[in-house]
Amino acid sequence: MVIAEKKNEIARMNMPYELGLDLGASWYGASPLNSKILLVLERKRGSVEKALSDHAGFDLRTHEGKVDLLLREVRAHFYSHLSSQHGGIRTDFPTHDELLAEWPLFLTWIQKRPGGTLRSESEIQHMEVAEFKDKVRQWLEAQKEPPQSQSPAYDLIREHAQERYDRFIQDAITPWAFFNTTHGISIDLPNGRTIRYSGIEFSGSARQVFWETFPESCIREITKTFFEWTRKLCAERKLSPILPLKETAMFLEGGLTRCLDRMAEIDRKLRGKGSPNSVPRYNPESERRALEKIITTRLKAELRLAGALA
Structure with missing residues (x-):
């Protein structure tokens, strides 16, 4: 959700629209749609409520624009969900400090192209979601080295x-x-x-x-x-x-x-x-x-x- 900041500027409401689709799928869809879990992140506490007065049924977490808090909230969300599942939490489930230590290493890795040159910050920020997901998968695979x-x-x-x-x-x-x-x-x-x-x-x-x-x-x-x-x-x-x-x-x-x-x-x-x-x-x-x-x-x-x- 992008907030309107200027007079006559229209807020982008794609996030509430997509959230509505996800909620509908979790309530009325067949498996595996009816087992969807939802996490909504907001920069400032209470900002989402201004556009979504009723957000029952999913977590709402605040990151304040800080990587430290974002990692903490995302980890807490998955920990809470997995702890209620059969088998519980894996012994190798990463701690918050481990994730925070790995984050700058990932950024350093993604900046470097295969040929040795560096990607600019703008290039990384505007990378297509599909390409970024591929990079994350490559990084995770690289961490599985013997x-x-x-x-x-x-x-x-x-x-x-x-x-x-x-x-x-x-x-x-x-x-x-x-x-x-x-x-x-x-x-x-x-x-x-x-x-x-x-x-x-x-x-x-x-x-x-x-x-x-x-x-x-x-x-x-x-x-x-x-x-x-x-x-x-x-x-x-x-x-x-x-x-x-x-x-x-x-x-x-x-x-x-x-x-x-x-x-x-x-x-x-x-x-x-x-x-x-x-x-x-x-x-x-x-x-x-x-x-x-x-x-x-x-x-x-x-x-x-x-x-x-x-």
Whole structure:
């Protein structure tokens, strides 16, 4: 359902129409139609009720435009349904944290074409539903590869990446949200510099520092220390470092999605001065490519040291 936002603009009501068809099929259709389960998601609580006063018979969940909440609500919906079925919940049913950790890895994977070039964010957003579903199936199949395709350190590396990026987002990215406050911001960079701003507008050189100097310095340090951590782990556990180093790069690239999404969210709020919907969301595609290059360059150097490359 697309809400009308301007005078004389007509709301698109295809969602209520399709929902009506599904409800009718579940009530009057033969098997398997009469066993349909329905999940309706809304960005803001109560928004659907304005168009659908009676929505008995299906769940209504709110995601607030956040991937974290969306994954949580979709998982909860399926968990609730499967728990009432014969056989109950499978032992390998993923947790919310597992899904959240896999999401940036999927985004990194879908951005890459078979030839090695990258798809733009716009291309992915406008991908046909059928093609996107095919990509999801391919991703799921790729996750079924035999265990030997993953190193013994895989889970430890994934956990370390999650913790490292959590700290970076909390300690370094989120403080930028207070840029427009009276106190301003003060953020220490790994290279010894300190970013301080107070009483100025989030534009020009300040915004350039936010999108260029700040992430470049931090991701370079995270990449360096993460690879050092992996090499130390392999030495302590007497593991061949080749595959763990590649997995380290994979999780580093995957974490960029979370960081850049959070930065784009803050950037929009600061430019909108309290009204984020009044300005378009910035697409950090060029920044992503530059940061990924830091990771891939370091990976090549690490593999050479490990004897993988001539």
